[in-house]
Amino acid sequence: EAQVTQNPRYLITVTGKKLTVTCSQNMNHEYMSWYRQDPGLGLRQIYYSMNVEVTDKGDVPEGYKVSRKEKRNFPLILESPSPNQTSLYFCASSFVPSTEAFFGQGTRLTVV
Amino acid sequence: GQQVMQIPQYQHVQEGEDFTTYCNSSTTLSNIQWYKQRPGGHPVFLIQLVKSGEVKKQKRLTFQFGEAKKNSSLHITATQTTDVGTYFCAGRGLGGADGLTFGKGTHLIIQP
Numbered sequence: 234e235a236q237v238t239q240n241p242r243y244l245i246t247v248t249g250k251k252l253t254v255t256c257s258q259n260m261n262h263e264y265m266s267w268y269r270q271d272p273g274l275g276l277r278q279i280y281y282s283m284n285v286e287v288t289d290k291g292d293v294p295e296g297y298k299v300s301r302k303e304k305r306n307f308p309l310i311l312e313s314p315s316p317n318q319t320s321l322y323f324c325a326s327s328f329v330p331s332t333e334a335f336f337g338q339g340t341r342l343t344v345v
Numbered sequence: 346g347q348q349v350m351q352i353p354q355y356q357h358v359q360e361g362e363d364f365t366t367y368c369n370s371s372t373t374l375s376n377i378q379w380y381k382q383r384p385g386g387h388p389v390f391l392i393q394l395v396k397s398g399e400v401k402k403q404k405r406l407t408f409q410f411g412e413a414k415k416n417s418s419l420h421i422t423a424t425q426t427t428d429v430g431t432y433f434c435a436g437r438g439l440g441g442a443d444g445l446t447f448g449k450g451t452h453l454i455i456q457p
Contacts, residue, residue: 266444275449330444336387
């Protein structure tokens with residue numbers, strides 16, 4: 234089954250404790266991206282990747298890092314999480330940026 | 346940068362009434378996509394429009410792309426309770442490698 238898998242689904246952490254949210258897709262997609270969703274703000278792109286070893290900032294990259302060492306995986310790294318990063322995070326993938334995006338189930342992160 | 350405005354933010358309708366959400370971009374788009382997110386779920390792709398003035402239908406849903414490729418609309422005829430959710434438009438600018446810019450979404454609430 235074609236899918237984008239994120240883990241964990243829920244995470245509560247403390248300020249400053251490094252964390253990684255994993256994202257994996259099994260559709261051989263070139264393009265992957267991370268979004269955060271906040272009430273009243275919709276979906277905002279954090280980072281995206283056009284292909285392996287190619288990543289770029291989206292609209293709200295501050296406080297986040299990503300890597301794309303393999304085509305299928307695109308982890309999101311929070312080196313020092315802060316409460317303003319409490320949000321619902323979605324990973325998405327597509328063949329190219331202009332085609333249908335497939336979203337993961339989401340990761341609800343709370344930073345206390 | 347590119348901005349995509351979507352209105353209304355919330356729409357309450359009685360079951361059986363029609364519903365329309367509108368999307369406007371600050372720049373000309375190469376294409377526009379529509380997604381639906383059920384409560385507690387993740388965005389799911391509905392359709393993509395590419396051509397100026399394009400109209401596409403999916404059962405009770407009608408999607409339009411403006412002649413200038415800067416605006417779009419989604420119209421649902423005779424809403425049903427299964428239509429509940431948030432509808433997002435997402436546009437991609439011309440000629441760039443950037444990903445999608447999402448509107449903030451329209452929350453559709455249906456009263457039986």
